[in-house]
Amino acid sequence: MSEQDPLSKGAEARQPPLPRPETPSGIRLPEFITRDGAEVPGQFPFTRGIFKNGYRGRLWTFRQYSGFGSAEETNERYKFLLANGSSGLSVALDLPTQCGYDPDDVMAMGEVGKVGVSLFSLAEAETVFSGLDLAKISTSFTINGTAAIIYAMYVAVADKTGVPRSALTGTVQNDILKEYVARGTWIFPVRPSMRLVADTILFSNDNTPRFNPISIAGAHVRDAGATAVEEMGYTLANGLAYVDELLRHKGDANSFAQRLSFFFYVHMDFLEEIAKFRAGRRLWAKLLKERYSITDPKALMFRFGVVCGGSSLTGSQPYNNISRVALETMAAVLGGAQSIFTCAYDEAYQIPTEFSAEIALRTQQIVAYESGISKTVDPLGGSYLIEWLTDEMENEISKVMRQLDDYGGVERAIEDGYPQLRIAERALERKKKKDSGETVVVGENYFVNDNETGADYGEVFKSDPSAESRIRSRLVALREARDNARVVKSLDALEAAARTSGTNVMPLLIECCHAYATVGEMVARLKSCWGEFSEPIRL
């Protein structure tokens, strides 16, 4: 994503200079401060950051809200963003695409085109990216259960438009483990799902080396109820599970570990959030070095993006959320995030308006260009409290990881519903503490303005009631127009590969996409080989 501002137009869109490394009084700030023998930024174990010069050479990436709708509307929105200086796109997909159902499936009823665009076949993707040069844009897909298919589709769009695969940049979230724990768009059982993740990462390593094939996410687990310690603990444990799987597929850890990146929430406890990131960065580097003897420093670097806001925001007195997001953004910067998404103040109860989305971006810009906290690297490093809290967090995070190990590992724990149950209990605890007033939420359970009428839900989801039937008719037309013999042949080949361990299914999925097989058809074939995840329900 770009650091440019898609909301500004014309002359206002010019980029400000990076903050000067001095205070307003003229005191020069060194790159970083340390003392003899103490840790420095940019060196193992990276507690103080993965880069020696921190944000001095380059600020973090500013991610911005982007809308959704039909393939055509999405395409128009992207063209607008690109014309206004953005170089990165963020694609939200509807739930049927995320769960592997075609728009005419009974399971898709009422959900087609609702929370994102429907990409049921390559034809839709061609419309979404029509007129855009994939070599010049970075595209981030929030996709997990069908990540391998959507990634294959993106590669197929590149093939069809003459863009070399090696030029593709972007990200697929592709973190299936946390889907079982918190987000819920799982499809297959855990084992074959892990194979799919490994296939995408290894294929990407060889074919699209600038594309991020996974973003290991703690964010959803956190927003669902987990503490900061559990968020980091579950996420690092999932990260190690992916490393183990890749090694089973004979991947080279020094190479593929460079492709792993992470994604977290920042909520309100300022110091704990900062310590969480410092502790996570150090622990990840240590674990990779100790367990797998990884030597390449780049492979040990813990790169992460964050979302500020989420369930820390309130529906009551929503303008207070602007202050919350500003504090959270500062915690993310002091924790050393590589990219930041700031929630709009009204996100707790509606789709952000252009006005609220602009304030969210401006909040980041104020932290970046006015607060001065990015002028020197890890400015809190060496603070008695922060260093102590970082150590404490590391210990507690390790304990959470040990509990999962004792359970028999992440996969076993998920199949048994253990982390799912822990998170539900935490969510209840969090809610009870708010209800009782033990947790203070300004404007919600204390300092309540009695004159406030309460937030009304505005436009919760942009949706056009006729979208579902229009998308369905396009599916019908596609089935008529395509070469159905080629579709069947490609699906047969996919199924054969899925039944054979040791064959990477990515080339087969790409051929299915080229043949205009639908997401639902590909998923159905894979289900016939692998079955479906059976959700453990423990309460």
Added chain:
Amino acid sequence: MQKLLGKRIIIAKPGLDGHDAGAKIIALTLRDAGANVIYTGLRKTPEYIARVVIDEDADALGLSILSGSHNALVAATIDKLRKFGGEDIKVFVGGTIPAADHEALRQLGVVAIYTAEMKLDQVVASLEEHLG
């Protein structure tokens, strides 16, 4: 505190939305209030949910929906419930439900709509009232 003692309540997630924290919080809360609670898990069809309600001889059904698809899914579930003879079962809804849609849901027969800001005690008291 056993305000819902002996009541049989089904908590269900229709549609494809995977956000189940709210559904689980409510399930645990109602159980703590004495109710016999069954949580269906994710991605259940209206027909499946209605069958569970009838088979379990439930007094109430709570539907949790955060994907914006509540109007279609609630209507379909209530329709199936009626077909299976469960017209007297109290249906309540939770999730991200815009105020503009509340009236339409009530017209369908929904007795209560609970959103995230409501205190759990209020939810229990409200259900106690509806279930008598």
